[in-house]
Amino acid sequence: MKRFLLPLGIFALVAVVLGVGIWRSPEKGVIVSPLLGKPAPQFSLPNLTDPAHPVRSADLRGRWYLFNVWGTWCVECRAEHAMLLNVQRSGRVALIGLNWRDNDAEALSWLQQLGNPYQTVAVDRSGREAIDWGVYAAPETFLVNPQGIVVYKHIGALTEEAWTREILPRLPPPVASKS
């Protein structure tokens, strides 16, 4: 009587699904961005350090950049700051900051105290720009290629591991970038 084996079969399938669920659970809560492989949002935002020159996406065309969303209220951002400074020192890719839902004075004093890893920092006081990028929890970091396409997104504090494993291999070799 095969039909009495049916419950066992269904249970086996459920067990497999649960097993896969556990196996992938470290990734749970990390939401795959629909922006990957798509053009980064167009923007023109106030510049934190240089109010006369707004930060415009059009000006960033033609080169690689890391778009890092941060705020002084964000605990994890403090944790990743040293890593951001390392990235800047490596000279491999430009860092563009998005100061999210913050106030300018605090953001400036943060950069003064901890050092400024960013080439420019765009200001998003209202949180509208962050929504366009699908940001849900700072810090988040996007890697954008010269064509303006988002090729990688890292959620949470940027780590050495993410930098060497995910970001560096995507960048063109350093020799080519210097030539």
Place this chain on the structure above:
Amino acid sequence: MIRTGQVLVLTALLACAAAWAVDPTHLADPKLQARYVALTHELRCMQCQNESIADSPVDLAADLRRSVRELLEQGKSDAEIRAWMVARYGDFILFRPRFIWRNAWLWSAPLVLLAIGVLVSWRIVRTRAALVAAEPDGADGEP
């Protein structure tokens, strides 16, 4: 032996579950307001992942509510607003799974199950009714 990571997760979740989002702003048009209420209850707050943006007290939810309001005022339809959200946050933001092919199994599951249930019940009842018809009319079970 205290696992700090675990405690951190715990506190992060608590901040979400504990307070209320109270949103006293109203759209002038009652029809828009009704759509606003319905839509904000169907969008998941990405930070407090099991709350709708209508209920979640975090800033991001407030920003997303503002986006919904603005899109409504621009005359966008519910479907357009949902698509706008999906383009930014993916399907994860929708509490109502979309009617698309890869969700077909989910939406059809209740109907398929119901159909199987009807079929199985019908077969069982038919077999059993044949048995009772073959029997002499004897003492029945108590009610």
Place this chain on the structure above:
Amino acid sequence: MLPELGHFALILALLLAALQALFGLAGPALGRERWMAAVTPAVAGQAVMVATAFACLVSAFVGNDFSVAYVAENSNSALPLFYRVTALWGAHEGSLLLWIALLASWTVAVAIGAARLPPRFAARVLGVLGLVSFGFLLFTLATSNPFLSIDPPAPDGRDLNPILQDPGLAVHPPILYTGYVGFAVAFAFACAAMLEGRLDQHWARWTRPWTTAAWAFLTCGIALGSFWAYYELGWGGYWFWDPVENASFMPWLVGTALVHSLAVTDKRGLFKSWTLLLAILAFSLSMLGTFLVRSGVLVSVHSFAADPTRGVFILAFLIIMIGGALTLYAWRAPLLKSSAGFELGARESFLLFNNVLLVIAAATVFAGTLAPLISDALRLGTVSVGPPYFNPTFMLSMLPLLALLSVGIHANWKRGRLKDRQRTLLYTLVGAAVLGCGVAFGIWSHGALLTPVGMTLAIWIALSSLVDPFDRWRRGLSLPRAVIGMTVAHLGVALAVLALTTVQSFTSEQDVALAPGASATVGGYDFRFEGVKPVEGPNYDAQGATLVVSRHGARVAVLKPEKRQYWVQRQVISETAIRMSRGSNILVALGEDLGGGRWSLRIQIRPLVSLIWLAALVMAIGGALAASDRRYRTQQVAAAAGAAAAEPAA
């Protein structure tokens, strides 16, 4: 010293559970009488050890022993004594210990009740329970030991999660777990019957009171959880279709099916293999609930610390227990044959439909709850499933179920004889429709289509379930408790349907911003805001608002919602203020300070919402009445005697 004693007691309990399983399962299989005789002492010993461990942890909490990591994480010296005790099950490790303690209690009760059963069968039941207990004890000791110490001891604790500092939550987990664990008893009876290979309907009769009791506890537990979420979690809803809620709801749906199919198996010897399967399924879903809550594979508001290694352990345990039981089922169930028949209009048919629809409902909830996992496993991308999916799909099987319930109550066993009842059916339906639509359209002039349908169904169910008891009373027949219990439980269902449709259609909700002295009108009530003052609690500071609620100028209530900041964990918690008035629940929650004394407030008026929880209580009382029917006890002796007589021949 005490924590070490507790740890030691848990290890001894593990060994005793192993012995209980070994003697209980191997004894009857090898025909060793003395092994079987050792099962009951093992049960008693395990219970004593578990009680010792439990007492040690309670005393660590009461005595503020912050050298115990679990106490340091979940308690604080400023925490009131009552919550220091209930903090025991405030997090993972302690909830597991509670689970184990309740299982030990059920096992002792079964061991006492099993004195009337054939010894081989009783030994097997206790053996299976020992195996379940062994698994959970091993899980606790290996991954979630509540007695681990920290050195040096913490100066003070991190405090109990403030949203758990509430009387509702103090009683919710013990009652809910009593229900969950109770299905282990039904599972054990089913496994024992399959091992025994004597799959007559006796086991169904023996299982019935246990299953009904477990079901009643689960009903109460779920209702308490819903009530707690309503006033404490803060969104003012009573059901969110959250994974953790669903985890308790799925076993309830299957358990409800089981209670009904046991009736058929007991009375008519039908659906035997199906009932076995449901008994396995109800317990599997209880365990799956534990898995979902504890493994962290799903996102949930209620999921406190989650850990994949725990998930692996529970999954392995699930595979052994459930996989084992289902293999046993595949082997034994084909032996089950029944030549009994019934007509389409017979009670059996309606109970069959009841079972099919309840299982479909459970499967739908299951599909929705696991959809994110399934979609991910099949590489179909991410998906979120919330109330917009669950509400309509759940209704799809519930509405036919309710309609069939009102008809099925009138049907007799075997031959439905519904023709004789045509007039009763028609009268009750017409009466219900007139009354239901009258209420729906008369009192409230508006409302969705669901409201008159729901009202009519509710009244129809109520009238229908009263027909049989009324008839018996008129004819001077006795009313057994089982019948009274069934009637009461069905009245509870009617009440629940009435309440749910009313609340769904007639809730008014508004968020307002008010300055002191200003008023808002919501749902016919005026709310005057008197301002906000600081309040100090035993372990928190709060901002307390005062609102005077009036209707047509007459004062109805004074509501004082608060926003609390607990000292230790520093987070802000909304404490809602709720008032019952003319069947409506008025709920006010304090939002944010908008400056200049102005505050935002959420006001909700939900008519008859309290009836939902009352309905669950009524159902549970019905279950308790049915479970306590003397018939089970007296006939158990007769059945046991018969079985014992038959044994030498077997």
